[in-house]
Amino acid sequence: MNLPRAVIFDWDGTLVDSEPLWVEAERAIAARYGVTLTTEQCASLCGLTTENANTELITMIGQPLDWREVAAEKRAHVVRIESERPLMWRPGAEELMEDLYTADVPCGVYSARVGDVLSPAVARLKPGRVRVSVDADQVTHGKPDPEGFVLAARLLGFDPADCLVVEDSVAGTAAGRASGAVVLGVPSLVPLGTWPGQVNVPSLEGVTTSALRDIFARAKGQE
Secondary structure (H helix, E strand, O other): OOOOOEEEEOOEOOOEOOHHHHHHHHHHHHHOOOOOOOHHHHHHOOOOOHHHHHHHHHHHHOOOOOHHHHHHHHHHHHHHHHHHOOOOEOOOHHHHHHHHHHOOOOEEEEOOOOHHHHHHHHOOOOOOOOOEEEOHHHOOOOOOOOHHHHHHHHHHOOOHHHEEEEEOOHHHHHHHHHHOOEEEEOOOOOOOOOOOOEEEOOOOOOOOHHHHHHHHHHHHHHO
């Protein structure tokens, strides 16, 4: 049996380089209140649930704002900009997804985005590249809780322990490990730690289906 049986990708910062759009939106909102967000502050919001990320943003701004209104403004910004541009693939991501498709390895996506932001983005992929997608509306607990990755694996028809998760954030890699999956960490905004069951690479450039099988076996040997 070839392992992994399936690959589950995070979206923002892992498959597509959309994190700068969220940062742009966060900085624009903060700037209206005279606050300039640092790179470190923006990076700390990466991978959090919608509520937690926007609650933290409001704390940084220091104003009595409603996190739901802030979240809606950020979503509108990102959806509008994404609709005007081609998908901004992370290095090597599109090529890896094509290689997995050719090898008939099923893929899924689990993102902290809500459904009305994730769905139009995933719909722009070539048919069959992603078989299931799980968004924030489908889970009770977001990353670093493993719920979303467990759900994605089961929707694909597999045990999470037989799947590989590809993530770029600290919260996302923690969620992947907690699900029982092997994790391939591909840092974008922040460095990732070293953990049993996780292998880190600088980018997905040159990563193939065969390489993922080697990474899976190596990570299982660490446990």
